Amino acid sequence: MSATQLSSRRLSGALIGYGFISGNGHVPAYLERKRTTDDVEIVAVADICAARRELARKALPQARIYPDYASLLQAEAGRLDFVDISTPPCDHAKVAHAAFDHGLHVLCEKPLTTTLEDAAALLEHARRARRVLFPCHNYKHAPVAKKVREIIDSGRIGKVRALTLNTFRNTHAKGVTEWHTHWRREHRYSGGGIAMDHGSHSFYLTFDWMGAYPTAVTAKMSNLEPGRWDTEDNFSAALTFPNGVAYAQLTWTAGVRKVMYTVQGDQGAITIDDDDLQLAVMRRTDGPDVAQGAVTWEVEKYSISSHWMDASHVSWFNSMFDQFLVAIRDGDFVGKDAREAYLCIQIITQAYRSAADSCREKPLSAEAWHVPSVPMEREQGLRLGR
Template sequence: MATPASPDLKRYRGAVIGAGGIARQSHLPALRGALGARVDVIALVDSATDVSPVDAIPLLSRPEQLHELAPLDFIDICTPTASHLELTLWGLEQGYHVVCEKPVALTRAEAGMIAAAARTNGRIVMPCHQYRHNPVWMKVKEWLASGAIGRWHLAEFSVHRSAADSGRVAEGTPWRGTSAAGRGGVLLDHGTHLVYQLLDVAGMPASVSAWTGRLRHARYEVEDTASLRFEYPGRLVTMFFTWAARARENRIRFVGDAGAIEWTGGELRLERAGAV
């Protein structure tokens, strides 16, 4: 249940663009739940003809129609990756703040365009890097920063899935498996989160190497498996992502000279001197 807002706090009017799974399962429940005391979702925008409405939220077919519902403070972009840059720049040009699903930009040049547009229009762009705020990850960061396992020298990240998320369409190739809509495969879809998590605790690596390929899903136009190696002075980090696994599994492990941290199967463990 949303906490009642103070009458002195501003209420924000926003619109969600894209009515697929991530919008319905995550963004809309959050905006109308815990954030509902300060946020009004005034519209849902999606050009597909088979989109079902969400409660009493007006359903629009084009972002330009949002002008009819002014004033608007922000847009929340929940569309496939290929549209993120265009919609983000459009939103900034309209004077809206922008929340956008990851990845917002795919190249340094695209990121520069977004940063310049945000500065020009005096607006904020917030990528959905929600893993940063996961309570378990915050505890991992706390342990690393406090030296709970000494100086860590090895880290392993892995994500196993049996296929790309199907999104709103249950049959055929999911949009994440296409180059036109997804702009990349499992590395872009899952790797985005884990890479920024790594950078938060280790900074920029001295070198990066990678392997990508399709092991199981021949109809995909993008890789279904990726392996990365990040090298630092006295440290090595490996990442493995796949849509070719038999079961869903996530794992993060840090090894230090005084212990280890492991997060797997929904359980977080700190091991020091052989004791957990």
């Protein structure tokens, strides 16, 4: 069936994994979408946990429930258009490969995979299968992040030169109690700690806001409870870009849940504290330098409800899903988001190597999986998805 035919009717999807993000984020968004646009329906769910299957049955009484992804794909052959993979990251690659083998499009939670080799193989399989691979890069769809994009596009802060992205959490994101609450702290399930779990969000935002891809990374990390967990709980990285630098700090040991971002342009700056955004735009006067009054700033303040405290981020999902549908319609099988998901895994991989090598800088290549070279300017014809 062609992409155009798919986009003209209601899509049938299956959830693979019914944990916290599926139950609290994806399913409520799908149900809201069915009530409004009625262009998608979840008709099947697979989960290895019996208790979670029962909860899925209650949330989606019309869906067919399976004990694992393999039995779902076999039984549902010919009845699905896509799968939504929301398992722990250790299973993303094998489930996605199986879905492509069954001719299905794939929406996949981050991180796309836990190794760079798996990420490259997955993108190549999507290309061969001519099916869309689309990562859940949902932070770009937060209302406050969209406002940042709008301001950058307006040119009011000039050329972006530096970013800081600080993500504070007082604990690791907990899994469902019916299965395994602390799976994110076990490498065999997660592939890594907070860098693997949350790094993608920070990194793809830097691509978007810098309008470029990084060329090198240096990183440092720590595990404050090494006798209990085998993954890092604190991570910091510096990314070198052709046009500037970005700093990301991630922690699971903070005293507060919060995001704090800054975007520094050569004509102004944006500061984000959860839903509060401040824009400062430079205005020159007649003084000889800044200290003597040569520059003043016009300041605007906004409060943009983005529901950062809701870990499910359910209110951002359908904006992201709209782009998934566009990719299906356009036959954009390995689009910008998929290629950037690969680059996120490359950064995480090289950051781990940097931290293990006394924080030495490690190179990055935007060309590694046909990622467009920097800078990503609109006039070059690159689709930025904005």
